[in-house]
Amino acid sequence: MTNSHPAPAAPTAPTAPTGAPGLTVLPTPVVPPAAPVRPGQLTLAAPRRAKPPRHLADLTPQERADAVTALGEKPFRARQLSVHYFDRLVEDPVAMTDLPAAVRERLVADLLPTLATPVRSLDCDGGTTIKTVWRLFDGALVESVLMRYPDRVTVCVSSQAGCGMNCPFCATGQAGLTRNLSTAEIVEQVAAAGRALRSGRVPGGRPGAADRVGNVVFMGMGEPLANYKAVVGAVRRLTEPSPAGFGISARGVTVSTVGLVPAIERLAAEQLPVTLALSLHAPDDELRDELVPINTRFTVAQALDAARAYAATTGRRVSIEYALIRDVNDHAWRADLLGRELSRRGSGWVHVNPIPLNPTPGSRWTASDPGVQDEFVARLRARGIPVTVRDTRGREIDGACGQLAAAT
Ligand code: SAH
Numbered sequence: 001m002t003n004s005h006p007a008p009a010a011p012t013a014p015t016a017p018t019g020a021p022g023l024t025v026l027p028t029p030v031v032p033p034a035a036p037v038r039p040g041q042l043t044l045a046a047p048r049r050a051k052p053p054r055h056l057a058d059l060t061p062q063e064r065a066d067a068v069t070a071l072g073e074k075p076f077r078a079r080q081l082s083v084h085y086f087d088r089l090v091e092d093p094v095a096m097t098d099l100p101a102a103v104r105e106r107l108v109a110d111l112l113p114t115l116a117t118p119v120r121s122l123d124c125d126g127g128t129t130i131k132t133v134w135r136l137f138d139g140a141l142v143e144s145v146l147m148r149y150p151d152r153v154t155v156c157v158s159s160q161a162g163c164g165m166n167c168p169f170c171a172t173g174q175a176g177l178t179r180n181l182s183t184a185e186i187v188e189q190v191a192a193a194g195r196a197l198r199s200g201r202v203p204g205g206r207p208g209a210a211d212r213v214g215n216v217v218f219m220g221m222g223e224p225l226a227n228y229k230a231v232v233g234a235v236r237r238l239t240e241p242s243p244a245g246f247g248i249s250a251r252g253v254t255v256s257t258v259g260l261v262p263a264i265e266r267l268a269a270e271q272l273p274v275t276l277a278l279s280l281h282a283p284d285d286e287l288r289d290e291l292v293p294i295n296t297r298f299t300v301a302q303a304l305d306a307a308r309a310y311a312a313t314t315g316r317r318v319s320i321e322y323a324l325i326r327d328v329n330d331h332a333w334r335a336d337l338l339g340r341e342l343s344r345r346g347s348g349w350v351h352v353n354p355i356p357l358n359p360t361p362g363s364r365w366t367a368s369d370p371g372v373q374d375e376f377v378a379r380l381r382a383r384g385i386p387v388t389v390r391d392t393r394g395r396e397i398d399g400a401c402g403q404l405a406a407a408t
Pocket of ligand 1: 163165169171218219220221223256257258278279321356357359360401403
């Protein structure tokens with residue numbers, strides 16, 4: 001079942017004050033659409049765009065105190081505001097009763113600007129999977145997906161509007177890259193999910209089970225490691241204890257990448273033991289060059305070496321993502337080659353997540369036959385490699401892996 005909920009209207013364009021001659025009404029800002037791309041073309045540097053407004057979640061606790069002081073308020077107000085945002089998940093500033101009204105108005109206007117407005121919300125799985133399309137300050141659209149399981153809640157966040165990696169089987173990749181998100185625009189997707197849970201709007205938790213977000217996966221729109229600084233900032237906000245951040249365990253955070261090798265090496269050195277997922281999809285360069293165009297810059301061997309080193313440095317087992325595409329990458333010999341390439345780098349460092357290919361508009365590809373998928377899995381397991389087939393949650397609402405295109 002798919003339900004569509006009406007969402008609050010998007011903010012309207014600021015209008016000129018009446019009686020101010022010469023002023024014209026400003027149009028709603030609209031970010032230019034991403035430039036069209038040729039098959040295989042990579043966009044590594046995001047187009048330069050107007051920056052989203054600064055937000056509390058962009059700042060460290062010290063920077064928050066400085067910002068509050070600059071507004072003429074006592075620095076302890078920064079902590080109060082942080083508790084409201086990160087810990088109490090306050091929806092309406094009026095509930096911030098420890099802040100005098102005038103102070104509250106000033107601080108909220110300056111440090112808690114509206115970053116994202118819901119445009120549309122779709123759910124399935126009895127309301128426990130919810131995809132939300134967000135409109136950002138400049139009109140750019142992104143999507144996030146909340147998945148509630150009996151004992152845990154996972155939020156899948158976008159790190160860019162669009163994506164420059166151009167993987168031909170992924171809907172986001174086909175749309176091109178509009179812009180990078182800011183740290184706070186990423187964090188706000190998690191905050192919004194937390195507020196929805198807290199308010200009881202999301203069914204499905206076992207009685208007594210946590211109603212907080214415990215897992216965040218950077219598997220929405222975008223290539224997180226191509227927006228490195230904002231993503232690492234967001235990971236810090238997610239994992240820092242309250243009220244600096246949400247206090248989500250780093251082991252509950254997964255950063256997924258096509259394999260930007262230098263950025264994987266840099267992430268390993270951050271002392272942030274998040275899980276790394278590598279979207280491999282082929283064990284040989286010839287096919288991977290086509291399926292994951294970044295492979296023309298960093299080969300399968302280089303990506304696997306970087307993933308192996310990441311596991312060694314952080315102690316976190318790496319996930320290998322492998323969308324199974326019928327007659328394209330699902331051959332028994334490719335399962336064997338993948339198994340050899342992983343085992344040759346050691347044991348216990350890796351885990352494989354085959355994903356039945358999710359349908360995307362205009363794609364000529366389809367998911368593997370179940371029997372072929374089973375054989376692929378069995379061949380990896382025969383080498384002692386742990387394998388978990390990824391569920392296709394959210395498929396009916398185009399909210400599953402590779403389906404996020406933010407078409408409203
Ligand atoms: N750019 C990052 C983050 C996106 S994660 C990355 O590629 O890792 C989204 C995951 O879904 C990636 O593993 C991606 O390869 C996979 N995916 C993309 N399109 C898909 C599709 N049609 N079916 C199944 N998985 C898909």
